[in-house]
Amino acid sequence: MARPALAIIAGAGRLPAEIAAEAAGRGEAVAILPLKGFADADFASYAQYPVSLIDPKGVLQELSRAGADRVILAGAVHRPGLGMVRSGIQAVRHLEEIRNVLEGGDDNLLRGVIAFLEKHGYAVVGVRDVAPSLMAPVGTLGHLSPSPAELEGIAIGRRALAAMGADDIGQGVIVAQKRVLAVEAAEGTDNMIRRVALLRRPGLFGRLLRHGRPPVAEQDGGVLVKAAKPEQDFRADLPGIGPRTVRLARKAGLAGIAIEAGNVLVLERDATIAAADAANLFLVGV
Amino acid sequence: MARPALAIIAGAGRLPAEIAAEAAGRGEAVAILPLKGFADADFASYAQYPVSLIDPKGVLQELSRAGADRVILAGAVHRPGLGMVRSGIQAVRHLEEIRNVLEGGDDNLLRGVIAFLEKHGYAVVGVRDVAPSLMAPVGTLGHLSPSPAELEGIAIGRRALAAMGADDIGQGVIVAQKRVLAVEAAEGTDNMIRRVALLRRPGLFGRLLRHGRPPVAEQDGGVLVKAAKPEQDFRADLPGIGPRTVRLARKAGLAGIAIEAGNVLVLERDATIAAADAANLFLVGV
Structure with missing residues (x-):
């Protein structure tokens, strides 16, 4: 047999x-x-x-x-x-x-x-x-590396994710100017990134989309940080990024994406890295 | 003078x-x-x-x-x-x-x-x-009180908010079936509640609105928990709820609202309580 x-x-x-x-x-x-x-x-x-x-x-x-x-x-x-x-x-x-x-x-x-x-x-x-080998490795994947300020944002995001992990909350946060702008829970990473794009949208139409909220001050920059939850069942619910994540991050004005090495999947790695390079976004496993 | x-x-x-x-x-x-x-x-x-x-x-x-x-x-x-x-x-x-x-x-x-x-x-x-006297008092404000399961949801929400407080993240979470469905950061409480309403929307149109995410399982129930951040400047950024919060919570299928006594403002208290009673939502200061 x-x-x-x-x-x-x-x-x-x-x-x-x-x-x-x-x-x-x-x-x-x-x-x-x-x-x-x-x-x-x-x-x-x-x-x-x-x-x-x-x-x-x-x-x-x-x-x-x-x-x-x-x-x-x-x-x-x-x-x-x-x-x-x-x-x-x-x-x-x-x-x-x-x-x-x-x-x-x-x-x-x-x-x-x-x-x-x-x-x-x-x-x-x-x-x-x-x-x-499909999971994120440690280190920079594309041409760009995070700046010292962006590394600090990544550290803030990782600390926030760790603090929330005990309650089985989200796998993702967006940090800009040392502030957590968005936290992912049930809505998913894509929708969280879209939210930051809306928060940053200028003008009257943007204001209507924000339902009267003031715009997020930082018009550009910021980092998406993704990690696994402590109790994650990797067979059912694998955190991952791909070309679409990069496209959304660019639309939201982010400077880059940091993913937990070994625990976050990079879908279509070549296309994802190429998209990040083309969009001038850093992509780093941490 | x-x-x-x-x-x-x-x-x-x-x-x-x-x-x-x-x-x-x-x-x-x-x-x-x-x-x-x-x-x-x-x-x-x-x-x-x-x-x-x-x-x-x-x-x-x-x-x-x-x-x-x-x-x-x-x-x-x-x-x-x-x-x-x-x-x-x-x-x-x-x-x-x-x-x-x-x-x-x-x-x-x-x-x-x-x-x-x-x-x-x-x-x-x-x-x-x-x-x-405009801040939330301790205890039930309207006719309804939270059930034991809802009290547990409130406790989960308060613990999550406390864990996130160190990083100056949101003042609000939505908890259902012991899970944190949404976390508020820069988008504001109203938009967080709207998000849960979208996550729960059934049918094809709801699926499109969710951008392909699965619906949040719990079709009803859950609680909005609002508290102050540890470093909150109450002169500039006062957490509050009002009749609109209640209306949004009802649309999202929530069972009630729990607010931190002494630290969360109840706008138009009579109207807010009346709206909660009419919507069969509990409203409790904790």
């Missing part, structure tokens, strides 16, 4: 393929279970077992067919493919179930999926274990 | 009148300096010396005419009266100055005003000193 495979249940984006490449590169057997309606990367060089988010028993069958003993969940499933939901009689039959999964009782549906897989005997692993 | 007066530089809303009533009620001489274009309460029973936000020397002249030795700044100036800015040649002459004040170098223009007044020999006092 062949060696048990690492099964990658793949959502959207390139992360599943990046994980597969790293695992296969060190000689692991890799099986891809592309999620229909979500997976969109090129998995041509791997054994593939397409599965549906709305058919949990089918996932178990395919895992068994793939000869997998470990499973990793990777890729985006946040934006439900409406096409998938609308396609065919199965979706109509499972409509209530789909609603429960997509809008449902847990704000991170992956946790429910992990519990389901573990109940059926599969070890669920995380990117940190399987593809550690 | 008459006893020196307490001068109230009055912005919009009823707070200046409420402060005046409390101070006059205990026998203090009170002079109102209504800010043209902002002040909108009834000050008919007090000596009035109208002043303009765009004429700092005029403010000093009126304070002298009023025989004031102490000054309190009260009422909203966040939404600049465009009418005021557009009215007359003076505004055109001072356009750059107005811009600096409204959009300017400090996100709380009151701090600059306080420094200006103190430089000219006036003691600037705060609501806590002059009208302590």
Whole structure:
């Protein structure tokens, strides 16, 4: 019998393929279970077992067919493919179930999926274990480095994140001029960055968007600091940045991004670093 | 010579009148300096010396005419009266100055005003000193009281605020199901509450508003907790709630509001309590 495979249940984006490449590169057997309606990367060089988010028993069958003993969940499933939901009689039959999964009782549906897989005997692993090279390294990733003042902002952000960690609050803060302008909780990093962009928007339209709040004084500069929570389940809720994070940070007038080395994923690393360099943002693992 | 007066530089809303009533009620001489274009309460029973936000020397002249030795700044100036800015040649002459004040170098223009007044020999006092009865008392204000689970949420929120206090972060958090859903920093309490309402919005439109984030699981319940920062200057930056806070909290599906007794202002107390009772929200000073 062949060696048990690492099964990658793949959502959207390139992360599943990046994980597969790293695992296969060190000689692991890799099986891809592309999620229909979500997976969109090129998995041509791997054994593939397409599965549906709305058919949990089918996932178990395919895992068994793939000869997998470990499973990793990777890729985006946040934006439900409406096409998938609308396609065919199965979706109509499972409509209530789909609603429960997509809008449902847990704000991170992956946790429910992990519990389901573990109940059926599969070890669920995380990117940190399987593809550690995808996590942020220590040091500057692009051309730019933070200034001494920016390093101080990073230190303030890390201290704030550490203080909040005991209460399982956010993974991200934005610091400018030694002040914490925004704290991430349930809204996510992207929305936190967008908020700072709005706070800084000049003029009457900006004022309306701010609902009458005064603008954030510092028109430019500041740093996004991202770290893991102390109790983070890295299999379900992996902090990460990518090209979009860089784009949003640029729009918000930030000077750079600092991420916790070893604990924050850098999605599409080459594109992310290129975007940071093009935007004159520093990108540093700390 | 008459006893020196307490001068109230009055912005919009009823707070200046409420402060005046409390101070006059205990026998203090009170002079109102209504800010043209902002002040909108009834000050008919007090000596009035109208002043303009765009004429700092005029403010000093009126304070002298009023025989004031102490000054309190009260009422909203966040939404600049465009009418005021557009009215007359003076505004055109001072356009750059107005811009600096409204959009300017400090996100709380009151701090600059306080420094200006103190430089000219006036003691600037705060609501806590002059009208302590306007601050939140300990205990339930309306008909409803928090449940044991809600009290636990309040405790989590207070602990989170205390942990963040060292870094001068927000005065507010929203806690539901023992999780901190939102943390206030520079965006203000209202925008934080609006964010939770968006996070909870069901359906496709809500999903678009959330930019693809999953909805916050807890469709109802949760508590807004507001407290002062350890280093708060209560003369410039007074944490407060009012009827609008209650309306927003209801829209966000919260169960209630907990405010730090003695340190958080309850604007239009009767209306605020009535709004909370009507919305089935508890309102408690802790």
